[in-house]
Amino acid sequence: MADLPAVLPLFPLPGALLLPRARLPLHIFEPRYVQMLEDCLKTPERLIGMVQPRKVPGGPPRLNAIGCAGRLxxxxxxxxxxxxxxxxxxxxxxxxxEIEGFTPYRRGHVTWEGFERDRGAVETDAALDRDAFMDLLGRFFADQGLATDWESLKDAEDELLINSLSMLLPFEPEDKQALLEAPRLENRRETLVTLIEFAMRGGDEEMVQ
Structure with a gap:
């Protein structure tokens, strides 16, 4: 934690999810974010905070409380x-x-407490039934008209499998936020399964309950 700064540049991007030990490619072209990137390159940590904006009825979007920092x-x-x-x-x-002024992009005071697991060893999911999970994925991909490299998915370690799907599957920003905030890998997998089943049922809330 001593190497992690108390202030981060913030990149609010709806639907873009970054998770610990995963990689997120981005295309930067807005002048304010080009400036953010150039400033980031001058720092020893080279960190950018990915955070999702959330809609507020009758007002401008606000930032969610929890985000994920990525090193360039x-x-x-x-x-x-x-x-x-x-x-x-x-x-x-x-x-x-959030810090007001001084830069064209947003910045915030942040705390890293409570997320020590993110900086530890790769997580495993002992409760994962891989055969059942892959079967559910197959039905979901067919239902959504998606394609993937199934051999790579089958061979992927638990964390890589679950986190990659969490980042890549086409869920709403609030669903992505729920995946981000899952405390452990097992919780994230459970949330992911719920979202997949919900999508396959056409978003019928009563069927999920």
Whole structure:
């Protein structure tokens, strides 16, 4: 925790989920986020906080309390000044207070307490029934008209499998936030299964209950 800063630049992007030990490719082109990236490259940590905005009735979107910080591990610049970057997930954080002014992009005071597991060993899911889970995925992908490399999924370790699906599957931003906030890998898998089953039932709330 001594290496993690108390202030982070924030990149609010609906539906873009980053999880610890996972990688998120991003396309940066808005001037304020190009400035954020250039400032990030000047810091020793090279961290950017991915956080989802949430809708507020009758008001502007607000930031969710929990996000995930990613370290800038790859980037390339195009001739017209855009960037293709990759963030590697380091740890979730909790917003303490947003910082007003001084930069064209948003920044926040954050705390890393409560997310020590994110900076530990790769997680496993002892309760995962892989055969049943893969069967559910097969039916979901067919239902949604999605394609994937099934051999890679079958061979993936628990954490890589569950986190990759959480990041890539087409769920709503509030569902992505629920996956982010799951305390353990097992909880995330349970949330993922619930979301998949909900989607396959056409979003019928009564059938899920």
């Amino acid at each position: 591990t790859a980037f390339s610049e195009t001739e017209d000044g855009r960037y293709m970057i990759t963030l590697s997930g380091i740890s979730r954080f909790r917003m303490v207070q």
